[in-house]
Amino acid sequence: MTQHAALDSNAHRDLRVRIDAGADLGDAVMAALTVPSEFRSIQGHFPILFRREAGHDDFTALALFGFESGENLFLDDRHWDARYRPLSLAIQPFLVGRPAAGDGPGQVHIDLAHPRIAAGDDGVRLFDADGMATPYLDEIAGKLGDLDEGYRASSAFFAALGDHDLLEPFSLEVTLDDGSTHSLVGFHIIDEGKLRALDAETLGRLHEDGHLMPIFMALASLSQLSALVARKNGRLAGG
Template sequence: MPSHAVLDNKTHRDLRIRTDAGADLGDDIMATLTVPSEFRRVQAHFPILFRRETGRDAFTAMAMFGFQNGENLFLDGDRWDARYRPLSVAIQPFLIGRPPSGEGPGQVHIDMDHPRIAAASEGVRLFDADGNATPYLDEIAERLGDLDEGYRESGAFYDALLAYDLLEPFSLEVTLDDGSLHSLVGFHIIDEAKLRALDGEALGSLHAAGHLMPMFMALASLSQLSVLVARKNRRLGGG
């Protein structure tokens, strides 16, 4: 059960955070949230698939790490085997919080029950001896801001996808080298044929709103599905 607290330089003066990778640190996940403003960086490493939120009509985008719950094919022991970590992973155990009214500037919150909370002699400090933010905390705050802004802006992106009916159901079944069958189901992708069929006015409107580039990046990311399959085959083969 998460235990969120507003981060401050008195209560958390001596707090340290583990920044390495590992299943015991919460990295054993099949997918993580990503936002359209991040698609350009994500697509070079991970497939981007869309999923409808449970009980809602809204969609979210997911950077995919594996084929089943608890499987991260980019996690190699205590090493993250990719040149990029999506923001929603990189900011753990921090999050943006707001006053109960929902208005006002965001605050940096921390999950005190997260496994990345380090022992006194481990990890990276958040504040120096004078109570000033360390470079690590400054970087976390910047990433939190990027993720929060990207999430808040994403509503218009999904509205545009739905307005032009550009999402189509997607499933993938792969027979691996050992003969086992693995699948991804319950996801959506951008319908490339419908996107190509849009007239100039519609494309111009999407471009002016900043939505066209993330759509192209999401489509480009699908080439990473074959990379995911290759990683799975290597994992099964002991490589």
């Protein structure tokens, strides 16, 4: 269950949020949503794969953390073992809300039922004693804005990929050091062959529209698959 509310400096003056990592805080996930504007930061740590949910035509981009549901190989007890945390995870338990009328500037909303809502004196305050936003809340507002802007711009990116048929189905079967196998199915990646076959005019247009860089970043991120396998083997070896 969720309990979304517009953040209010009076109603939520004493609210605190836990910022550590943990499975009990919602971090035990195999993948997290990412957006093209974030790909440059993502690609140095996580593979970027694309997925289309059943019954939908639209694709989403995902930063991959593991090989099975609920597995996050970057979660080490209470520690996030990477120098970057995808925005869609970093902003929890906050989200962008819209006015009741629908249109208008985004508002900072919070899920009051989220496990990151702290009890007692745990966690970080959102407002100071005078009701002013703390540096933490200012940082969250910036990340929410970045994620919202990136999400809104992503439709044009995926439309461009569709126009040039640049996504191809991807599956991977991994044999681990203990002999077990894990399969990734139902994902897509950038079709490098079709990208190379595009003419200069088309590539120039993709560049002008801001799509070429995230395409390259998504391709570069695939080198992280071998690193993810190494993490899995290390986790198995460590028990």
